[in-house]
Structure formats: structure tokens, C-alpha cells
Amino acid sequence: MKRIARCTxxxxxxxxxxxxxxxxRFGYSWSRPVLHFSGELDMATATTVRAAVDQACRGAHxxxxxxxxxxxxxxxxxxxIFAQAYDRLRESGGRLTLFGLSxxxxxxLRVCGWNPFW
Numbered sequence: 441m442k443r444i445a446r447c448t449x450x451x452x453x454x455x456x457x458x459x460x461x462x463x464x465r466f467g468y469s470w471s472r473p474v475l476h477f478s479g480e481l482d483m484a485t486a487t488t489v490r491a492a493v494d495q496a497c498r499g500a501h502x503x504x505x506x507x508x509x510x511x512x513x514x515x516x517x518x519x520x521i522f523a524q525a526y527d528r529l530r531e532s533g534g535r536l537t538l539f540g541l542s543x544x545x546x547x548x549l550r551v552c553g554w555n556p557f558w
Contacts, residue, residue: 472503478510481518489518493525502534509540519552 473496481489496504504525508514526536541549549555 472505473497473500474505474507476507476510480512481514483515483517486517486521490521493521497525497528500529500534503537504529504534505537505539507540508538508545511540511545514545519549519554523554 475492475496477489477492479485493504493506506522522536522538529536538549
């Protein structure tokens with residue numbers, strides 16, 4: 441599925457980016473980047489997910505929020521993308537926050553030793 445990810449800043453200026461093969465949105469909430477993904481995040485979508493996360497991290501001066509409320513499945517590659525983003529943001533004093541997780545997704549992250557809400 442092709443999707444245009446729209447990025448809207450708090451000042452209402454608009455810029456657009458195209459990401460291939462993902463169902464995702466990229467926007468801002470209270471001046472923080474918010475990524476919204478849906479469907480399944482796996483090897484087939486990893487390049488696109490990484491591009492969206494990298495773009496959000498580059499423009500972030502603090503927190504990047506990732507909404508996973510419409511994600512039914514994510515694999516280890518997706519977790520690695522989030523972990524790398526977390527490390528980059530933490531080095532610059534920022535943080536990555538995952539939200540909208542199902543109870544099962546929260547359990548998987550906790551079993552892996554992750555606090556999904558960092």
C-alpha cells in the first residue's frame with residue numbers, strides 16, 4: 441500500500457513526504473513529532489518504518505511519540521528500529537515514547553526487558 445505521510449507543525453505550515461508500502465502518518469502534537477502506524481510492521485515495511493522514524497528523530501528537539509494503537513503485529517526488526525531511535529534521542533537529551541499498545545504488545549516488550557513508555 442502506498443501512503444503519503446503528512447507532517448503538520450504547530451504553526452500550521454505543511455510539508456509532505458512520501459513513504460512507500462506503509463500505512464503510516466507523521467504529524468506533530470504540541471510541537472512533538474508523532475508517528476502513527478497501522479497494520480503489520482515487519483521485514484516488508486522495515487525500510488519505510490526506519491525512514492519515518494529517522495525523519496521524526498532528525499526534526500525532534502525532545503520527545504518523539506509513536507502511536508501503535510492500530511498496529512496488529514510488529515517484529516524484532518521493528519523493535520530494533522525503535523531501540524536505535526531511543527538511543528539516538530537519549531544521547532541528545534530526548535526520548536522515544538511508544539503508546540497505544542495492546543496488553544499483549546506491552547507484555548512482549550516487558551518480557552524483552554523494555555519499558556514501552558520509557
